[in-house]
Amino acid sequence: MTTEMQIDSYLTALRLHLGPLTIAEREEIVREIGAHIRDSVESGASVESVLARLGPAEELAAQYRDGVLIRQASRSFSPVKLLRAALRLATKSVFGIFVFTCGLFGYSFGAGLLFVALAKIFVPSHTGAWVQDGRLVAAGAFEYGYLPQAHEVLGLWIIPLALTLGSLLLLLTNYLIRKSLRLSQRWQSKL
Amino acid sequence: MAIQRAQPAEGEQPDRWEAQLRKGAVEMAALASLWQGRLYGLEIIRFLESHSQLALAEGTIYPILNRLKAEGLLTSEWVESEAGHPRKYYSLTDAGRQRLRLMAEAWTSFSGGLSRLLEPVLTKKEKHQ
Numbered sequence: 001m002t003t004e005m006q007i008d009s010y011l012t013a014l015r016l017h018l019g020p021l022t023i024a025e026r027e028e029i030v031r032e033i034g035a036h037i038r039d040s041v042e043s044g045a046s047v048e049s050v051l052a053r054l055g056p057a058e059e060l061a062a063q064y065r066d067g068v069l070i071r072q073a074s075r076s077f078s079p080v081k082l083l084r085a086a087l088r089l090a091t092k093s094v095f096g097i098f099v100f101t102c103g104l105f106g107y108s109f110g111a112g113l114l115f116v117a118l119a120k121i122f123v124p125s126h127t128g129a130w131v132q133d134g135r136l137v138a139a140g141a142f143e144y145g146y147l148p149q150a151h152e153v154l155g156l157w158i159i160p161l162a163l164t165l166g167s168l169l170l171l172l173t174n175y176l177i178r179k180s181l182r183l184s185q186r187w188q189s190k191l
Numbered sequence: 192m193a194i195q196r197a198q199p200a201e202g203e204q205p206d207r208w209e210a211q212l213r214k215g216a217v218e219m220a221a222l223a224s225l226w227q228g229r230l231y232g233l234e235i236i237r238f239l240e241s242h243s244q245l246a247l248a249e250g251t252i253y254p255i256l257n258r259l260k261a262e263g264l265l266t267s268e269w270v271e272s273e274a275g276h277p278r279k280y281y282s283l284t285d286a287g288r289q290r291l292r293l294m295a296e297a298w299t300s301f302s303g304g305l306s307r308l309l310e311p312v313l314t315k316k317e318k319h320q
Contacts, residue, residue, distance in 0.1 A: 028279075029253070029257070031277075031279070032232060032253065032279045033253065034276070035231075035232075035276050035277065035278050035279065036232050036233050036249070036253070038274070038276060039233050039274060039278070040233060042274060050249075053248065053249040053250070054248075054249050054250045055248060055249075055250035059250065060250045060253070060254070063250065063251070063254035064253075064254045064257060066254075067254055067257060067258045067261070068261075071258070071261055185258075
């Protein structure tokens, strides 16, 4: 393989793995790395050693993608984007695993509460908070809602309560993931 | 600002902690290399090697430059060269200068304090040998 072919195949692989970025960003990166390789080769290094020092195209692209993914997500409100970035962070640090787990828990519990509010409208007798002997024995929406000894205490109040708590939990989870993503970026950029 | 890599003892894996430390320092070093004026990627790498023994995997520096630019600390421009292809030159923005100044102050006071703390550790090691 000639030098030019080796460079081209590296750049093609890089472009391929940079997929999720915008075309403009991608082409700029490919152009810059191309210039780096050509400059290094012209100053006497072998193309093999230059490519080896850059590392596999896939890994180089992953470093760019991580930066962009986490940066974009930390500015977004979409739970999907935030969770995906948190998952990416989780592959890199214990802190990331913690953030992802809390995020998953926060979103599912928040969504669950919203579901309970909805369920009260459609299946009121199966939804509520049941108390027996002064203790809470069940709360939520159940397929089999009949507990003979327990009585339901919230009534329709469960709707605003679950809506408020659920929304608050979703917002709090959003806020905490964004905050953590920003923090993780700053940790990388500062000592 | 020299960050020299101590030779690891035989059979010892280079520390993850040290890798983190170096990674954290790379951004400050990249910003510092641009203090005197614009440079392109390869020049930044060579500048860091010659001024700080901070030899890095070349693949690391470009994504970092990209991120610093996205954070508004750097700007870039393409400049035609005699080599036949344009090169992407980076320079510090005002925000970048400001940030670098803060980083340099924090680094100097932090490393000064730690050096004093570590002085006995290093002298004791010599006595043992």
